[in-house]
Amino acid sequence: MKTRIEFTRAPIAPPAPDFSTRELGARLEFFGIVRELEDGKKIPGLFYEAYEPMARSQLEKIFQELLAKHPCQEISFIHRLDFVPVGEASLFISVLSRHRQAALALMGELIDRLKADVPIWKHAKK
């Protein structure tokens, strides 16, 4: 099992997937994009901030819990911080697995847990 967590202040560049085991049948990628309307108001973008050490340790814990339920081989997690303009990604997650069902289940639960349990915040203004 390979996991990777990255926080970046630059536009997100998805990493190349590693298919070296040759036993991975599914690669699922999620991009969370900043939308133009936030609470009904037009915005130019959103500001994100994270408490990074705690976010990393929470994410690692969540990954291990979810991997025990949904066997996947690789999770890459990238979150952009500071200002993210409308139409660009604040979040990228990729999951590699033998079978699609595990990747889909893990992805859905991971994003729910991220929003509930990981110290990353967004603001319309700095």
Added chain:
Amino acid sequence: MKTRIEFTRAPIAPPAPDFSTRELGARLEFFGIVRELEDGKKIPGLFYEAYEPMARSQLEKIFQELLAKHPCQEISFIHRLDFVPVGEASLFISVLSRHRQAALALMGELIDRLKADVPIWKHAKK
């Protein structure tokens, strides 16, 4: 709602996503990759064939059914045909939506329906 269906005999090149509505918060991409073991035997790759006119009309029908349940703004579907080597994608699907839940639900059901109801077959030998 935008849908796109492509069958190709070349390696799959995912299309650039269209965020022009500026109201799309989620982009989900699935790659179905050929694995090295098929029924316990090492293979160099798989051969895919489709009955294209029927596959297209079935897919369009399935898209419309699923879009009525899970509001998404765009589905791109690309299937590679003929020989696909181990480690390369035979299938690419991307879904764009306002919210992640619709994209995740649609993706899971679409792949299930694809396997059950669309005339695309795979063989270890030509």
